[in-house]
Amino acid sequence: MIAQRSQKIFEQTKADRLVVTAPDLRFYLTGFASSDGMVVVDDGGTTFYTDSRYLEAASKALEGSGISVKQPPKGGYISLAEGSKKLAAALSRITAEEYLALKEKAAEIVDCTPAFTEAMGVKDEGELAAIKRACKIADRAFEDMLGAFKEGMTENDAAAELEYRMRRFGASGPSFETIIAFGEGSSVPHHETGSRKLKFGDIILMDFGCKWEGYCSDCTRTFLFGDDKKHDEFKAAYAHVLRAHMAAKEKIAENMTGASADATARDVLKEAGLDKYFTHSLGHGIGINIHEFPRLAPKSCDILKNGMVFSDEPGVYFEGDFGIRIEDSVTLENGRVVSLTDSDKQLIIL
Numbered sequence: 001m002i003a004q005r006s007q008k009i010f011e012q013t014k015a016d017r018l019v020v021t022a023p024d025l026r027f028y029l030t031g032f033a034s035s036d037g038m039v040v041v042d043d044g045g046t047t048f049y050t051d052s053r054y055l056e057a058a059s060k061a062l063e064g065s066g067i068s069v070k071q072p073p074k075g076g077y078i079s080l081a082e083g084s085k086k087l088a089a090a091l092s093r094i095t096a097e098e099y100l101a102l103k104e105k106a107a108e109i110v111d112c113t114p115a116f117t118e119a120m121g122v123k124d125e126g127e128l129a130a131i132k133r134a135c136k137i138a139d140r141a142f143e144d145m146l147g148a149f150k151e152g153m154t155e156n157d158a159a160a161e162l163e164y165r166m167r168r169f170g171a172s173g174p175s176f177e178t179i180i181a182f183g184e185g186s187s188v189p190h191h192e193t194g195s196r197k198l199k200f201g202d203i204i205l206m207d208f209g210c211k212w213e214g215y216c217s218d219c220t221r222t223f224l225f226g227d228d229k230k231h232d233e234f235k236a237a238y239a240h241v242l243r244a245h246m247a248a249k250e251k252i253a254e255n256m257t258g259a260s261a262d263a264t265a266r267d268v269l270k271e272a273g274l275d276k277y278f279t280h281s282l283g284h285g286i287g288i289n290i291h292e293f294p295r296l297a298p299k300s301c302d303i304l305k306n307g308m309v310f311s312d313e314p315g316v317y318f319e320g321d322f323g324i325r326i327e328d329s330v331t332l333e334n335g336r337v338v339s340l341t342d343s344d345k346q347l348i349i350l
Contacts, residue, residue: 002031003046003066005119010041012115013088017042019081019102020112022093024288027214028120032061038077049077081105088112121285121293122307127215128331131286131309134171134217135329135340137210141165142221142343149225149350151200155180155193162208171210175217176290179207186222186323189280189315201228203322209290209329216290218311219341220327223348237274237316238324238347244268244314245326245345248282252312254335258300265314266298277316285310286329306332309340 006029010018018041020026029039030048037050037058047068050058059069073079078101081087087106090113091099102109123131145162159178166174181191182198186205198204202225209218222238224231244265251264262282269275281300285292286309294302296310304310313327329340 001066002029005029006039006041006046006067009112009115009119010088013086013110013112015084015086015088015110015112017081017084017086017106018088018112019077020090021077021098022090025090025093025116027288028116030058030062030067031065031214032058033214034058038072038080040080049080078102078105086110090116117293120287122305123287123309123331124307127287128307128309130213130215131217131329131331132340134175134210134212134215135219135342137166137169137171137212138208138217138219139341139343140169141171141210142206142208142219144169145206146348146350149198149204151198151225153198154195155182155185155198156195158198158204158206159193162206166208166210171212172214173211175209175211179205181205181323182225184320184322187317187319187321189317189323189325198225200226201230202226203231203234203324205323205325207325207327214288216286216288217341218286218290218313218327218329219343220313220315220325221343221345221348222324222326223350225350227349234322234324235347240269240272240274241314241316241324241326242345242347244278245312245328248312248314249328249330249337249339252304252332252337254304254306254332256304258294258296258302258304259298261296261304262298262300265312269314269316274316277318278314279317280313280315283311283313304332306335308332312337312339 020039034054049072084106086108091111092113158180180193183202185191205222207220248265252261281297283296309331315325317323
């Protein structure tokens with residue numbers, strides 16, 4: 001029951017009241033998406049306060065959930081904190097203005113961000129089901145997109161085509177701004193999709209994902225638009241990146257640190273002399289937000305647990321020339337990695 005999420009976090013804070021304003025945290029506690037509102041949790045239960053734009057829809061969506069829906073008082077959302085002895089709020093997710101206003105209403109404010117981070121890091125069955133659906137849609141859109149590439153189309157054209165397919169197959173939208181990089185643009189890990197036109201022999205890097213019922217998928221594929229017989233170095237590097245990607249899937253296990261997980265792929269690239277070109281971390285948590293806990297990075301002490309969803313995305317980047325990234329969304333199940341996106345990762349030549 002979704003109301004149990006708010007009660008669990010509230011109990012961990014040991015406060016007499018919990019207030020939440022950040023849209024993603026409100027969604028986690030209620031399952032209802034809105035641009036406005038405050039969730040208040042106390043010993044009496046959980047209440048979602050929102051304005052008239054959402055009142056009817058929220059009341060219908062949350063009927064029977066154990067979460068009350070009300071309009072805010074005349075004093076506004078901040079007035080709901082009035083009289084709190086110990087007030088819990090996600091301090092990293094509110095403005096300085098909000099903090100100062102809450103401070104005037106409560107004797108003490110404690111940070112509930114750690115409780116949210118821990119709770120949101122491990123997905124329940126409903127969350128996993130939503131992410132799996134988002135991943136299947138992303139896979140289907142990618143496979144359908146392969147036949148749409150044409151010489152002369154721009155990166156923006158390709159991004160629009162892919163996002164259209166994700167929506168057509170059921171997604172509510174992309175989970176982040178789609179990255180399409182042709183040729184030399186692939187050497188920039190977060191390339192800005194633009195007007196570069198596709199040419200025969202170009203490398204294509206696609207980093208994309210979509211949302212289903214508020215949860216994200218994340219996937220990257222790198223391949224060739226025709227083979228001009230000038231990509232021996234690219235093909236050799238691709239094989240090493242794929243080995244690193246698969247090594248992570250084989251070796252990452254429950255209770256491993258984020259640093260140890262990162263090393264499963266980085267060590268493969270180091271053996272090939274390519275580790276200096278792997279300029280970002282192996283992965284990040286995926287959920288309501290595209291970047292969540294845990295971090296799979298060289299200095300990460302985050303502990304991996306069953307039910308976590310994260311990316312496996314080793315890559316290498318040669319400035320001004322080309323880049324390669326192979327990424328799947330994965331989860332830990334019974335202590336081992338299970339892939340959620342699973343479209344073909346062998347080198348594709350269109």
